[in-house]
Amino acid sequence: MSRPASQMPPPRADAYPGHVPDVPGWLRRHPWQADSLLALLLVAASAGQWQGEYRASLAAVSVLLAATVVPRRRYPVAAFAVAAAIGAVQVVLGVQPAGGPVSLPGPGLQLSGVPGPTAADAAILVLLYTLAARRSRRVSITGLVICLLGAAAGIIRWAPTHAAHSGDVVFAAAVGLGGAAMTAWVLGDSVAYRYRRAYYASIEERAARLEAERDAQMRIAEAAERARELQERRARAVDESAARLRRIERDLHDGAQVRLAALAMMLGEIKESLDAAADGAAATGAATGGAGGGADGADGGADNGARTRMLAAAAHRSAKETLVELRDLARGIHPPVLDRGLGAALAALAETSQVPVGLEVSIAERPSPAIEAIVYFCAAELLANVAKHSGASRATVSAGEHDGRIRMTVTDDGSGGARLAPGGGLAGLLERVQTVDGRLSIDSPAGGPTVITIELPDHA
Amino acid sequence: MAAPLRIVIAEDAAVMRDGLTQTLTRRGHEVLAAVADAASLREAVEKHLPDVAIIDVRMPPTHTDEGLRAAQSIHAAHPGVGVLVFSQYIETQSAAELFAGAPAGVGYLLKDRVADVSDFIEAISRVAQGGTVLDPEVIRHLLRASRRGDSLATLTPREREVLSLLAQGRSNTAIAESLTISPRVVEKHVASIFAKLGLAPSDNDNRRVIAALKYLEP
Numbered sequence: 001m002s003r004p005a006s007q008m009p010p011p012r013a014d015a016y017p018g019h020v021p022d023v024p025g026w027l028r029r030h031p032w033q034a035d036s037l038l039a040l041l042l043v044a045a046s047a048g049q050w051q052g053e054y055r056a057s058l059a060a061v062s063v064l065l066a067a068t069v070v071p072r073r074r075y076p077v078a079a080f081a082v083a084a085a086i087g088a089v090q091v092v093l094g095v096q097p098a099g100g101p102v103s104l105p106g107p108g109l110q111l112s113g114v115p116g117p118t119a120a121d122a123a124i125l126v127l128l129y130t131l132a133a134r135r136s137r138r139v140s141i142t143g144l145v146i147c148l149l150g151a152a153a154g155i156i157r158w159a160p161t162h163a164a165h166s167g168d169v170v171f172a173a174a175v176g177l178g179g180a181a182m183t184a185w186v187l188g189d190s191v192a193y194r195y196r197r198a199y200y201a202s203i204e205e206r207a208a209r210l211e212a213e214r215d216a217q218m219r220i221a222e223a224a225e226r227a228r229e230l231q232e233r234r235a236r237a238v239d240e241s242a243a244r245l246r247r248i249e250r251d252l253h254d255g256a257q258v259r260l261a262a263l264a265m266m267l268g269e270i271k272e273s274l275d276a277a278a279d280g281a282a283a284t285g286a287a288t289g290g291a292g293g294g295a296d297g298a299d300g301g302a303d304n305g306a307r308t309r310m311l312a313a314a315a316h317r318s319a320k321e322t323l324v325e326l327r328d329l330a331r332g333i334h335p336p337v338l339d340r341g342l343g344a345a346l347a348a349l350a351e352t353s354q355v356p357v358g359l360e361v362s363i364a365e366r367p368s369p370a371i372e373a374i375v376y377f378c379a380a381e382l383l384a385n386v387a388k389h390s391g392a393s394r395a396t397v398s399a400g401e402h403d404g405r406i407r408m409t410v411t412d413d414g415s416g417g418a419r420l421a422p423g424g425g426l427a428g429l430l431e432r433v434q435t436v437d438g439r440l441s442i443d444s445p446a447g448g449p450t451v452i453t454i455e456l457p458d459h460a
Numbered sequence: 461m462a463a464p465l466r467i468v469i470a471e472d473a474a475v476m477r478d479g480l481t482q483t484l485t486r487r488g489h490e491v492l493a494a495v496a497d498a499a500s501l502r503e504a505v506e507k508h509l510p511d512v513a514i515i516d517v518r519m520p521p522t523h524t525d526e527g528l529r530a531a532q533s534i535h536a537a538h539p540g541v542g543v544l545v546f547s548q549y550i551e552t553q554s555a556a557e558l559f560a561g562a563p564a565g566v567g568y569l570l571k572d573r574v575a576d577v578s579d580f581i582e583a584i585s586r587v588a589q590g591g592t593v594l595d596p597e598v599i600r601h602l603l604r605a606s607r608r609g610d611s612l613a614t615l616t617p618r619e620r621e622v623l624s625l626l627a628q629g630r631s632n633t634a635i636a637e638s639l640t641i642s643p644r645v646v647e648k649h650v651a652s653i654f655a656k657l658g659l660a661p662s663d664n665d666n667r668r669v670i671a672a673l674k675y676l677e678p
Binding site for chain 2 (some may be wrong): 264265316327344
């Protein structure tokens with residue numbers, strides 16, 4: 001059971017160890033010839049017994065019996081039945097060799113000067129062996145019983161001839177014939193047992209293999225299911241994160257940015273009214289001239305006022321600077337222009353680029369917001385690279401659909417040599433693109449031109 | 461102080477809507493309506509026919525560009541009503557769309573500009589009087605892009621500054637004041653700019669802005 005199937009010798013119909021003990025491989029591979037040879041041997045063995053008044057009958061019976069051996073492997077039951085019938089005819093008609101030493105197969109019993117079975121009767125034993133080896137126990141036991149009954153009938157038939165002899169001879173004949181039949185059956189049955197065991201083992205082996213295969217297939221199906229599930233989950237995560245960024249930008253726009261703008265407006269009002277008040281005071285001061293007495297107090301008030309004006313101006317300036325910073329931050333989180341589609345967003349990028357940009361966008365159906373954002377940020381990064389490193393005088397951005405995938409290419413006529421360096425800008429783009437199973441390809445020979453293409457699914 | 465203006469405000473953020481209303485009222489202008497979405501804006505404009513409508517670009521329901529669309533349709537239907545669109549972000553494309561037709565009485569400003577209250581109110585007045593206001597940010601984008609190549613590259617830094625102010629619809633005197641140079645020098649710069657850009661000079665402020673805009677349009 002534990003041996004792998006490949007090491008198990010395949011069960012062969014003609015591979016019965018013990019049947020013909022010293023057969024070379026040729027005999028194993030040619031069962032018909034081997035059995036014909038066996039038949040000839042049986043005929044030869046019995047030829048010496050063809051004597052006396054039944055000589056012709058003996059020869060005929062021997063040849064017929066021997067012939068039943070030839071088809072034994074293919075038709076074990078029929079061959080046995082024919083041989084048994086011939087044996088029965090032999091017993092009934094009393095066709096038996098007269099006197100002389102008779103060799104019995106099997107236990108090697110020697111009967112001297114008494115009639116008995118011919119050597120060709122050994123064919124019956126061979127067929128019983130074959131029956132036991134090749135057919136079910138039920139069939140082979142029936143065969144054994146027939147043999148034993150036949151032996152008994154023969155002994156009874158011949159017993160009167162042996163009347164002069166003691167009962168011992170009859171007993172020895174019974175033991176010899178019965179024992180020979182039993183031995184043939186046991187030998188055959190043991191072969192069948194081994195064969196069945198090997199057969200069951202191979203069946204169990206096959207069952208185990210099928211089970212293992214089924215398990216493996218189940219594991220593969222589970223893994224595929226899991227992969228699909230993870231893919232869906234990732235797509236959801238990518239979409240959710242894009243939606244969340246958009247929400248954050250909107251919250252900033254509706255919240256902090258607008259409040260800060262309102263605050264800056266109030267500070268502007270304060271600053272302007274302080275300025276106006278100071279101008280008014282200066283005018284009044286100039287008009288009243290060197291009135292003397294109140295000059296110290298007026299100077300102190302003017303100092304205080306100047307300080308307040310300075311603070312208001314600083315606060316006003318700071319609020320305006322913060323507005324700019326906050327706008328840049330919000331735009332980095334989610335460029336609002338993306339809400340109007342990739343075409344508008346890429347156009348906005350192109351017009352703020354330091355290097356003149358030609359733009360071609362042909363995307364009929366809008367990809368998901370997450371994909372649009374990736375395309376936009378990649379284009380922004382690539383155009384920034386063009387301006388910073390390439391020395392190009394022109395760049396082209398083209399975006400289109402090919403087989404349900406979005407392809408965006410940034411080309412420049414600069415000095416080339418762009419490459420993927422760990423931690424570099426392009427590596428960052430590659431990471432971003434790979435979050436949705438996208439691809440990034442770089443073609444940038446020294447001397448240019450540089451062509452960088454990203455390819456993405458139309459949704460995460 | 462110029463004559464009081466009749467104003468409608470469309471801005472979905474209450475803090476900005478109220479702040480603008482108070483500031484404008486304090487400066488003697490009349491805020492006829494302050495609404496929070498494009499539909500109410502159209503109604504208010506139909507009802508009051510104000511001198512100028514101040515319109516936020518992003519408003520409910522889509523929070524994208526309904527303000528811009530409303531401004532365009534109002535300006536088409538009522539050329540006498542000035543529209544000042546203001547936005548948290550400035551896009552050249554939106555500016556080009558807004559100014560594509562007759563740019564008289566049209567303004568486009570970054571929301572930050574409310575911080576400089578007097579300048580902002582001056583811009584409102586200019587739009588109300590049929591003038592044109594374009595945010596310096598748009599000009600800066602376009603100048604930085606140098607998309608017109610040689611002709612723009614030939615401008616001196618000072619001329620760029622003057623062009624940027626000029627595109628906002630400022631008069632020569634106003635430009636002279638903000639750059640602290642004499643009006644005569646400004647005139648020379650303007651003549652030089654127009655010569656370099658191949659545009660005929662004109663003494664009408666509005667026409668000058670239109671010329672600049674046409675030049676800057678993509």
